[in-house]
Amino acid sequence: MNGSNDNAVPGRTAKVQIAKAMTEATGLLRRPQRALPLIRRLVSDKLHITFEQRHLYSYTTTKRPSGVALNSLLRWIIDAQHPDGGIAAYYSLLTGYSQSYPEVTGYIVPTLYDFARSTRDDRAVSVAESATRWLLSLQMPTGAFPGGLHGGLATHESQPSVFNTGQILQGVVRAHVETNRPEILQAAVAAGDWLIKVQQPDGSWSGPAAYQNAAHTYYSMVAWALAELSDDSGDPKYAVVAERNMDWVLSHFRPSGWVDGINLQGHPNYLHFIAYVLQGVLECGILRQRNDAIEAVAKSSWALLRKFEANKFLLGAFDADFKNGQRFTCLTGNAQISCVWLRLFEVTCDLRYLNAALKMNEMLKQLIPMHGGRGIAGGVSGSHPIWGRYQPLRYISWGNKFFSDALLLEERLTRAFAGSSALEALPCAS
Amino acid sequence: MRIVILCSSVYSETACAMAVRLSKSGHAPVGAIALPTVNRGTLLRKLGQWGAQDVIRYAHSKLIPQRGDEQPQVHNSYLQSLLKHKGGIFRSLREVAKFYDFPVAIRNDQNSPDSIAKLKEWSPDLIIFAGGNILRRPLLQVPRLGVLNVHLGMLPEVRGMSTPEWSLLNNVPVGVTVHYVDAGIDTGPILQRCEFPDATRCTSLSDLRNRLVAFGIEKAGEVVANLDRGTISATPQSHLDEDRQFFVMHEWLQARASERLTQSQTAATARMVNE
Numbered sequence: 001m002n003g004s005n006d007n008a009v010p011g012r013t014a015k016v017q018i019a020k021a022m023t024e025a026t027g028l029l030r031r032p033q034r035a036l037p038l039i040r041r042l043v044s045d046k047l048h049i050t051f052e053q054r055h056l057y058s059y060t061t062t063k064r065p066s067g068v069a070l071n072s073l074l075r076w077i078i079d080a081q082h083p084d085g086g087i088a089a090y091y092s093l094l095t096g097y098s099q100s101y102p103e104v105t106g107y108i109v110p111t112l113y114d115f116a117r118s119t120r121d122d123r124a125v126s127v128a129e130s131a132t133r134w135l136l137s138l139q140m141p142t143g144a145f146p147g148g149l150h151g152g153l154a155t156h157e158s159q160p161s162v163f164n165t166g167q168i169l170q171g172v173v174r175a176h177v178e179t180n181r182p183e184i185l186q187a188a189v190a191a192g193d194w195l196i197k198v199q200q201p202d203g204s205w206s207g208p209a210a211y212q213n214a215a216h217t218y219y220s221m222v223a224w225a226l227a228e229l230s231d232d233s234g235d236p237k238y239a240v241v242a243e244r245n246m247d248w249v250l251s252h253f254r255p256s257g258w259v260d261g262i263n264l265q266g267h268p269n270y271l272h273f274i275a276y277v278l279q280g281v282l283e284c285g286i287l288r289q290r291n292d293a294i295e296a297v298a299k300s301s302w303a304l305l306r307k308f309e310a311n312k313f314l315l316g317a318f319d320a321d322f323k324n325g326q327r328f329t330c331l332t333g334n335a336q337i338s339c340v341w342l343r344l345f346e347v348t349c350d351l352r353y354l355n356a357a358l359k360m361n362e363m364l365k366q367l368i369p370m371h372g373g374r375g376i377a378g379g380v381s382g383s384h385p386i387w388g389r390y391q392p393l394r395y396i397s398w399g400n401k402f403f404s405d406a407l408l409l410e411e412r413l414t415r416a417f418a419g420s421s422a423l424e425a426l427p428c429a430s
Numbered sequence: 431m432r433i434v435i436l437c438s439s440v441y442s443e444t445a446c447a448m449a450v451r452l453s454k455s456g457h458a459p460v461g462a463i464a465l466p467t468v469n470r471g472t473l474l475r476k477l478g479q480w481g482a483q484d485v486i487r488y489a490h491s492k493l494i495p496q497r498g499d500e501q502p503q504v505h506n507s508y509l510q511s512l513l514k515h516k517g518g519i520f521r522s523l524r525e526v527a528k529f530y531d532f533p534v535a536i537r538n539d540q541n542s543p544d545s546i547a548k549l550k551e552w553s554p555d556l557i558i559f560a561g562g563n564i565l566r567r568p569l570l571q572v573p574r575l576g577v578l579n580v581h582l583g584m585l586p587e588v589r590g591m592s593t594p595e596w597s598l599l600n601n602v603p604v605g606v607t608v609h610y611v612d613a614g615i616d617t618g619p620i621l622q623r624c625e626f627p628d629a630t631r632c633t634s635l636s637d638l639r640n641r642l643v644a645f646g647i648e649k650a651g652e653v654v655a656n657l658d659r660g661t662i663s664a665t666p667q668s669h670l671d672e673d674r675q676f677f678v679m680h681e682w683l684q685a686r687a688s689e690r691l692t693q694s695q696t697a698a699t700a701r702m703v704n705e
Binding site: 060358 | 599679681
């Protein structure tokens with residue numbers, strides 16, 4: 001999720017934000033029945049943080065099976081799909097479901113196929129196929145995909161967006177891998193070619209198709225998508241561009257593990273965006289077999305792991321060098337970091353990553369409402385408590401996507417680990 | 431040698447057994463500092479570690495004296511031989527202290543100024559850490575020789591928490607390390623590293639832990655005697671730049687560690703049959 005308006009200019013952003021705030025504020029007046037779930041959640045979170053004893057919640061025991069949580073998460077995604085195939089960005093406790101969000105609809109596709117593979121649940125495949133059809137209908141003649149919500153408030157939201165094109169490309173590539181349909185590959189290649197065309201010589205993406213016209217290190221997610229496209233299409237030019245961006249991002253890693261260049265004016269460094277940088281570099285590094293990238297991400301991840309193990313939570317936003325930050329939990333960022341730890345375990349066989357991810361997933365499972373009706377049950381809120389700074393009072397579809405990814409990864413890796421006859425069977429067991 | 435024991439509670443069996451072991455070998459402590467027993471943090475931690483039922487059973491065994499032919503209850507049965515006395519059992523450090531004649535002080539924080547003042551009053555050569563707070567530099571500077579800790583793992587390979595379990599999963603020998611405490615976590619100079627020879631006889635992870643605690647107390651007793659004789663010196667840990675710290679293990683991995691223990695038992699039995 002790349003902010004609400006991918007390529008808005010500052011003046012317009014303020015107007016759009018005011019308009020959105022007004023809409024949110026009047027949501028309860030239009031649908032007063034939403035007051036009850038809102039009050040219930042506010043009271044529940046207030047009680048939780050009042051009685052929270054950090055040393056008591058060590059998350060070392062499984063209180064809710066991952067399979068049950070996964071089914072709730074998928075149910076939430078199915079409910080969030082609009083008839084045209086697009087998936088809502090969020091369910092607001094004030095205004096209900098948002099319009100379809102092309103970016104998330106794109107990168108939720110791989111999650112749906114993974115879920116179908118894991119559970120043999122055909123519903124996930126149907127959602128993925130209709131989502132892909134809808135996405136292809138949105139592609140611009142240049143090959144780019146638009147930013148923002150579909151039919152959003154601002155007219156400029158239909159402008160091309162680098163980040164959203166990259167995120168959607170992930171889904172389109174996966175849809176081609178699963179279906180082998182030529183028109184899907186054609187769409188992916190067109191998107192990839194556009195991304196090559198607008199890349200800066202230094203490997204970054206900036207200019208009018210970039211958020212706030214600036215270059216951002218979290219666009220490493222775009223590099224990951226291009227590396228996948230290279231593997232799928234067999235064309236090395238996409239890998240070259242992906243590595244060029246990865247090199248630019250790697251030049252922003254500090255010795256402390258902190259990554260500069262997230263570069264969001266008017267926003268703190270949310271864990272969600274820090275995690276984007278790490279996920280993009282790690283996955284691109286794995287695909288391109290770049291040990292320097294994997295080691296850089298491992299260093300940053302270890303800094304976060306130590307904080308999580310010592311404090312039993314991660315701050316929702318960090319200041320530079322992971323010093324201080326904002327005290328709320330960004331659930332999406334936590335789920336993404338869990339994915340990073342799990343993938344690092346897979347690559348390095350260091351069990352401490354798996355251990356931390358199991359605890360992180362346990363914490364997240366405990367924070368998902370299992371009841372509460374459509375849009376709430378199985379939803380991942382933007383923040384905990386729900387009034388935290390990141391996407392307050394909303395259950396967000398990309399949080400759902402990343403937490404599903406984390407649980408699916410956990411399931412796959414623990415099954416492989418438990419299934420090995422002896423630990424020595426692991427290729428890199430220490 | 432003047433020795434002081436630090437512990438998390440006067441009901442700590444490890445601290446009681448350590449005090450008895452030292453006293454029996456002629457190194458009775460000159461004092462002990464314990465944290466308050468009804469401490470919110472300790473109580474919550476124990477509830478988390480053991481569960482409510484075990485905490486209540488433990489509290490009952492410590493607070494209510496056994497009558498008649500009732501079996502004395504000891505949480506760690508491998509400490510029973512040390513804790514037994516005159517047909518009864520030492521239930522608290524106060525009872526041990528009364529028997530061996532040393533004072534016990536209660537402090538809310540082992541690093542607090544009044545705790546350090548008390549330690550200075552006792553002027554120890556050596557402090558033995560048997561549980562409590564993370565120790566800060568002012569306290570570490572009080573004893574002439576240093577603060578001794580028994581770590582349930584081989585250092586420097588396995589630092590931190592859940593170390594017997596991590597040792598099993600990472601194919602590191604199970605054992606204990608007696609070392610001086612410094613400002614880091616399990617990073618101080620090593621006095622003795624001992625592999626535990628009976629790991630394959632352990633029936634469960636908690637059995638392994640209990641045996642390691644008893645084994646560690648024995649080794650600490652030997653180290654203290656050697657320090658007193660001047661026949662042992664500490665060696666700084668090597669490769670401290672490599673991060674070898676481990677954290678509390680999730681129960682799913684604990685189950686895998688338990689399987690590993692069973693595998694090693696089976697392998698040991700098979701070897702014996704073949705021999």
